[in-house]
Amino acid sequence: MGDYIIPSKYLLKHLINYEIIEPPKITSKTKEIGEKYSPEFVCTPFKYTLGTMIEALELGANTLIQFGGGCRYGYYHELQRQIINDLGYQCEVINLISGGKLINLKSLLKKFHIKKLKGLYYTFITIKMIKYMDKIDDYIRLNACYEKEVGSMKKIKEQMLKAFSETKGYFDLIKKYYYFKRKLKKVPKVNKEVMKIGLIGELYTLMEPMANYHIEDELIKMGCRVKRFTNVTYLLFQKKKAVKKYLKNFFIKYRMGSDALDNIHHTKYLCEHDYDGIIHIKSSFCTPEVTAIPIIDKVAKEYNVPIIFFSMNLNTSETGIKTRLEAFYDMLEMRKKR
Amino acid sequence: MSRITIGIPKALPYYYLNDFWESFFSNLDVDLVYSCDTNNEIIERGERYANDEMCLSLKVYLGHIDYLKDKCDYLLIPRIEDYGNRNQMCTNFLALYDLVNNLFDVHILNYNISSKEDELKSLIKMGEEIDISEEDIKKAYKKSIKLKTDSKKSDQDNLLIVAHPYVVYDESIGKPIINMLNKYPYNIIYSDCFDAEKCNINGSILSPNLYWKYPKENIGSILMTPNLKGIIFLSSFPCALDSLVNEYIIRKIDKPYLNIIIDNIDSLTGIETRIESFMDIVTQN
Missing domain, CATH: 3.40.50 (Rossmann fold)
Known part of the structure; x- marks a missing residue:
């Protein structure tokens, strides 16, 4: 999922004695494979991950790790394992989170002969790495629209990712982070008026640039200051605390499953903080988001902030999305001039 | 004062909880109103409110709500989260109350079924909304029976x-x-x-x-x-x-x-x- 392959690869490389095969980047071939073997109306992340899994198996993998999560995501692995076995591959699928809970960490440690202290140390570094990455990403999203030479921040980020993958230890990581952060801040900037856009929606489609057809880059190219809440740091460490606060929201009384509540609250936040427009992205058939959309729509209408909904599918045309985005942007510009 | 009427849409949670509701509310001083059976008109009404990726059953539910909204004082919409960690519910059931509350302008009677919250306590809270005392709710809850079905055995194919x-x-x-x-x-x-x-x-x-x-x-x-x-x-x-x-x-x-x-x-x-x-x-x- 996005760039998070680097910290996860780092963690596995140091913990277990297996050869690690980096899953190939999602291409149209991945989509084709995923579409072919998936059930018809399952949500799109299933198809992407299944396609990637089969491609990794072709490269010789025999153990796959599926992250799992709150909604349907926690059950993916069972069906995926069955589909893969039916196709004739011999492999094991390990799922980490199921039904909203982390499962059997102890047996996992035993299975791979991981020493507890060593495991703790490298998990700690990995978490720190993810947090740093998210911080840098947030900074780039908010500031890339001002840069003098388009794409210079992205170049620095790529250098940083490369450096991170070769991290030697905790202090090395900190040193590298501040080095690149300073470098980012020195990027020459132009002062200009920009559009403030909030990006909300379902987590996989938000975080995997292939699944949202690089919508973030597109927005930055147009000259938008993009605010996105969802990232791994938020999902793993901040969400639990935040949800309690969100329940005091005027519009909702209960948790609505997965990220629906968060998105409704974030809509309210964006409206109250003078954002020019909101973009909601989800994969098609994402049930929690589908029930949240009418409420999100209502909130945005009440504050009179324009909002656009994208439902991403494997067959969504990239030009179609671009056209809709441009139209949305033009509309925002006209509103601003008035 | 006339008795309060509570509307029950015949969709989604109705099929799981109606036996309980019937016996529970028969012990209280209220009238129950049911919506009619699903028909084409109800589905059309539901589609007016739903967005196109909602499942058919949820569209039907919204149609029933639309049908009932002028025919009763309160609509009964429970929110069901789970019956324990390994017994969770579809997210549509989690969202029912908030969805209806935001889409329609109606009075809602709501209680929560969750492994984290006591059902009786939630029902007492609901009783306060329609001015029914804690004692009455407790009594009615004790008397009410929970749904139980037995398998029918048959030697046929x-x-x-x-x-x-x-x-x-x-x-x-x-x-x-x-x-x-x-x-x-x-x-x-x-x-x-x-x-x-x-x-x-x-x-x-x-x-x-x-x-x-x-x-x-x-x-x-x-x-x-x-x-x-x-x-x-x-x-x-x-x-x-x-x-x-x-x-x-x-x-x-x-x-x-x-x-x-x-x-x-x-x-x-x-x-x-x-x-x-x-x-x-x-x-x-």
Whole structure:
């Protein structure tokens, strides 16, 4: 999922004695494979991950790790394992989170002969790495629209990712982070008026640039200051605390499953903080988001902030999305001039 | 003062909780009003409020709400989260209350079913809304019986329908299909006719990592049906849970099966043809 392959690869490389095969980047071939073997109306992340899994198996993998999560995501692995076995591959699928809970960490440690202290140390570094990455990403999203030479921040980020993958230890990581952060801040900037856009929606489609057809880059190219809440740091460490606060929201009384509540609250936040427009992205058939959309729509209408909904599918045309985005942007510009 | 009327939409949670509601509210000083059976008009009404990716059953539910909204003082909309960590619910049930509250301008009676919250406490809170004392609620709750079903045993050849009750018992979605099946000399069994606890255990045998209550019980019934000749999976388009669970079970069983997904009740002729050819397979086996 996005760039998070680097910290996860780092963690596995140091913990277990297996050869690690980096899953190939999602291409149209991945989509084709995923579409072919998936059930018809399952949500799109299933198809992407299944396609990637089969491609990794072709490269010789025999153990796959599926992250799992709150909604349907926690059950993916069972069906995926069955589909893969039916196709004739011999492999094991390990799922980490199921039904909203982390499962059997102890047996996992035993299975791979991981020493507890060593495991703790490298998990700690990995978490720190993810947090740093998210911080840098947030900074780039908010500031890339001002840069003098388009794409210079992205170049620095790529250098940083490369450096991170070769991290030697905790202090090395900190040193590298501040080095690149300073470098980012020195990027020459132009002062200009920009559009403030909030990006909300379902987590996989938000975080995997292939699944949202690089919508973030597109927005930055147009000259938008993009605010996105969802990232791994938020999902793993901040969400639990935040949800309690969100329940005091005027519009909702209960948790609505997965990220629906968060998105409704974030809509309210964006409206109250003078954002020019909101973009909601989800994969098609994402049930929690589908029930949240009418409420999100209502909130945005009440504050009179324009909002656009994208439902991403494997067959969504990239030009179609671009056209809709441009139209949305033009509309925002006209509103601003008035 | 006239008695309070409480409206109950005949969709989604109605099929799970109505037996409880009936006996619970009969002990209180209120009247119950039910919406009519699902028909074309109700579905059309629901589609006006729903967005196009909602599942058919949820659209039907919104239609029932629209039908009832002027006919009663309060609408009864529970929010069901889970019955324990391994027995979770579809997210539509989690969102029902907030969805209706934001889409419609109605008075809602709401209580919460969750493993984290006591049901009785939630009911008492609900009673405060309509000015019914804590004592009365407690009494009524004690007297009310909870739903219990027993399996019907039969030596005939059985056909099992694996479906959520809100799909299979619905007048417009499931009934026409049951009528088509009744023409054939098989005994039809519904997946919710068995003891829920046993079904639950059997469900976890078939799919150890499944953590949704009702799909688990549905598939558990497959192991409990004697003389099973064929299985019909019935789901509303695009049911989130069935899309994964049914696909998984189809890969596991070696019985003849038919997977019907209903997204529009106008096009039942196509389904009739599929049922005919499926029945040919079952008879030949």
